[in-house]
Amino acid sequence: MGDTNQNYLTHPKGIMSWLLTLDHKRIGLMYLFGGLFFFFVGGLLALGMRAELAAPGNDFVSNDTYNSMYTLHGAIMIFLFIIPAIPGALGNILLPLMLGAKDVAFPRLNLFSFYLYSIGAIFFIYVLLSGGVDTGWTFYTPYSTTSNTNVMSTTMGIFIIGFSSILTGLNFIATVHKMRTPGLTWYKLPLFVWALYGTSLVQITATPVIAITMVLLMLERLLGIGIFDPAMGGDPVLFQHFFWFYSHPAVYIMILPAFGIISEIIPVHSRKKVWGYKFIAYSTLSIAFIGFLVWGHHMFTSGQSVLSQIVFSFITYFVGIPTGVKIFSWMLTMYKGQVSFTPPMLYALSFLFLFTIGGLTGIFLGAVALDIHLHDTYFVVAHFHYVMQGGTIVAFLGGLHHWWPKSFGTMYNQTIANIAAIGVFIAFNGTFFPQFLLGLRGMPRRYATYDPQFVEVHSYSTFWSGILGISIFIGVMNLLWSLRKSNKLDPGTNPWGALTMEWTHTSSPPHPHNFEEEPVLTHGPYDYDKVIVKPTFKK
């Protein structure tokens, strides 16, 4: 205390104070830079694949290398970037600040989660350097039990990272229940907290199943226990049930925190109270629950029974209801608001377009008859990139721009950030919209080469993927460039005029103990109709 300029970035000093830190903000930053590193690696793999696909034939890489590239692109992006990025980085930094708490409920467990993530990451780096793995990120049996590539190391890495995810979820649930400042009742929580809470529930209930699945796969490879082998009374399709019982809810582990970010950005940058607070909060929980009942829609061509096809297809449509509730609530929040086109808001608007396209094409794929035609084509590739990149990663970039001044006390160049955001939007559509057309015309996914009739669309997609890579690179470099010393903002700055507690009750960057005294709640998180906060921008 005393020195009000003291902040968590500079106090205490030294490398060990970072490696052994129990401060949720520092752990969040370590997740952030770990995640961004793997985003870069996964992105390079993606650009490599697009380069290969610019023309038919094996121009740059062999078929085996290509198989490794798409497997590692998927596994790295999902397990090392998208799943940990929002809860691990932004969630860790913001959750205690939004609750008016000093830290998460179990700070040591939090650091342990980060180290589990790092150990899992080392397995992936080993796989990357030692020749890769060629099963696809889904590890379907029976091929994954016989492939002679690095299946064991990859599954071991996923197994370990899974525990990091479970412990983070556990920590967040305990934090939300026990660490709220007096007076902060459930319906006064920022919606990002609701989103993290829903995500955490899915993390602790679903993630153990991927751990079991990976162990069963390892046992099948090592000992031939036969659980996936019909000759021994097993069932190869059972693997897909196990895998998707985790991996479909994992889609919601990835997208729910993104919904949370959008629910924060839109009211702040529209200067308007969020429309339908309780609807947004409860739709988060219902998506988390329905997400557990629909996994079989990934398996419509696996030979599963007609009964379960119908059941899964029917329940899948229900996901559309709470998702639609959210989209309309965000649109009504903007209606008659003072929308300002700041970089976070541009990302949020991109999200609304891209995620809606991704979500609606998901309804197409949820229909059995259509899915049998489109399964394993580029239509599916385009669909989940619209959800994962157009949804989650765009929201993550928006959140990063929104809370960057809070986390680091510096402001990036907003013009460059806006250009990058618009570039991401245009180039993303340029890259992935043509892939819907490719899929409808029958181009299968996971092939290094293709029929010459697809060459125009493929090369068009490759061209825009380069622009997309450059746009994201400019956006992130613009953020990092803002960290130079001359760029410090006044600690009291609130550049967006936001009302949530992390902006109104502590400095930017925050004090090592978050708040100098226990915060007293004076207004709700979205009371823009009652409280007037002017954006402040002092250097």
Add this chain to the structure above:
Amino acid sequence: MSEEHHITPLKTYLVVATALFFLTAVTVWASYIDLGSFNIVLALLIAGTKAGVVATFFMHLLWDDKKNATIFVGSLMFLSIFIIITLTDTEFRGAVNPEIKDPINKRAALYSTLPLTDDHGYPLDKENNHHEGDKDHH
């Protein structure tokens, strides 16, 4: 968390232990009766009951904070969602189109324990029974 620890009388422990032994005997007995696919359902029900009894009495869930019981019941619910919905696949597979099962068995032939078959389900000769051949299936 409840502040004071509940002390369970020895009699309760003995009754519960007897019940567990009895249910174990029922499990063994039931395994000798052929109930078709209902055998696995029965075995799971008995095992689930036993686990529930252990958690309720031996692990003191009955006298503990009700939140813990809620979490326990919730986890059982998730497990049963997984098992029940998966059974709607495995128990009814091929019920409408019997040939829907063929590709699963054909792919299963990738394992060395079954003879390899071609795309129409006819066995391949032994010389091709090699992993290189497997990859070409994909």
